[in-house]
Amino acid sequence: MRQAQNAAEPALSEELLSRYAGPCPRYTSYPTADRFGPLGDGEPWRALADIRSLSLYVHIPFCHSLCYFCACNKVITRQYGLASSYLEQLLREMRWYRDKVARVPVTQLHLGGGTPTYLNDDDMRRLIDGLAQIFDLRTGEDVEYSIEADPRTLELDTLATLRQLGFNRLSLGIQDFNPVVQQSINRICSSDQVAQLTDAAREQGFRSISYDLIYGLPGQSVDSLQRTLDRVLELAPDRIALYHYAHLPHRFKAQRLIDSNLIPTPTEKIAMQLAAVSRLTQAGYEFLGMDHFALPGDELAAAAREGRLARNFQGYTLMPADALVGLGASAISYSADGYWQNLHRLKEYAQAVTDRGIATCRGWLLDGDDRLRQWVIGELMCRLQLDKKEAAERAGAPFETYFAADLARLQPMFDDGLLQQDENCLRVTNRGRWFVRNAAAAFDRYLHSAETDARYSRVL
Secondary structure (H helix, E strand, C coil): CCCCCCCCHHHHHHHHHHCCCCCCCCCCCCCCCHCCCCCCCCCCCHHHHHHHCCCEEEEEEECCCCCCCCCCEEEEEHHHHHHHHHHHHHHHHHHCCCCCCCEEEEEEEEEEECCCCCHHHHHHHHHHHHHHHHCCEECCCCCCCEEEEEECCCCCCHHHHHHHHCCEEEEEEEEECCHHHHHCCCCCCCHHHHHHHHHHHHHCCEEEEEEEEEEEECCCCCCHHHHHHHHHHHHHHCCCEECCCCCEEECCHHHHCCHHHHCCCCHHHHHHHHHHHEEEHHHHCCEECCCCCCCCCCHHHHHHHCCCCEEEEEECCCCHHHHHECCCCEEEEECCCCEECCCCCHHHHHHHHHHHCCCCCEEEEECHHHHHHHHHHHHHHHHCCCEEECCCCCCCCEEEHCCHHHHHHHHHHCCCCCCECCCCCEEEECCHHHHHHHHHHHCCCCCCCCCCCCCCCCCC
């Protein structure tokens, strides 16, 4: 169980946010994907034969137009034949897993991109039918099948198709409703479009609807973001993800089309975050951790309160599984033995699948310390506390001895009231939840290695 919020704890401040705003991993995996390398003779997928539950991720990279802010693996095209050819490769890749994965329930299915709804309804049916031939897809309340969608191109009829295929959660990429901001990132979408889709999705029976929002976009201000939030709250999505925009034009070519002079300053971004957090929590949304909020009645909020949250490459989930199979270009899979990732570029992915049935190009084999720290980071990120006795048992050594260097790195967070500890437990405080990435990073042995040159997005 998560600890109850303490109303007596000091509020967030600009000074505190500034101090912990630097680059930090998001820990959708440990070790983080930037550490992956050649697997050699390692075959972590062998562990798929001994699992009791499974998650699936399918990457659909296609988009009709370029959003300047986007850092995803994507292909901008209006030539639908590319998507049809890609679907054939996906079907071929999933067949490679036929005799390697135990026939166990798929508790979570997520289609991401790109824009998964780029696929037409017939091809979406072919995709799901293909998955069902290899994996044990289910229906009902004990599974979460979700899909990301672009509200600018999503058709109302497609919502009905998606529900028929078993999808029960919908994530809409909103980003911002302000026309000036939308123009600056080349993503024009009216709030009326979103309202119509939201109403239709509810009528179709989607049990959870999520909006993705971004703060720190070009042309944004505290006032303009507040107006976007006002409209969002009128529509009342079940979940809200409020991401910080990381402007990295040296890494992402599309971001070079953004006028850097319009990017809010760090001080302005902090003011936006403080205002947005206040607005959402006053409206009744619960802060789950990282960038995520949910209405109290949403399953994810209930899972957070009850200590049942889990985390994978899609973020927080209430449907943890023993393994994840990722299909498509750049997709990442994991098992108890490690991680493996597909080739990034479309042509290379397709050629590899044609030649050998799988497109793995790199990965990571877990050792004992990796598994221990993976568990520690998961406890902090999902349950906001760490049982020292259990950690010591897993380590085979006293907690303060095994993690001496890690605890030393955490001392500033203890001093700032972001963490607390006693002889039995290390806890993230209420305001410390905003900096849980920083707490997790203290236990990342590779991040603090002398050889590291990795770069990460900023916390703010």
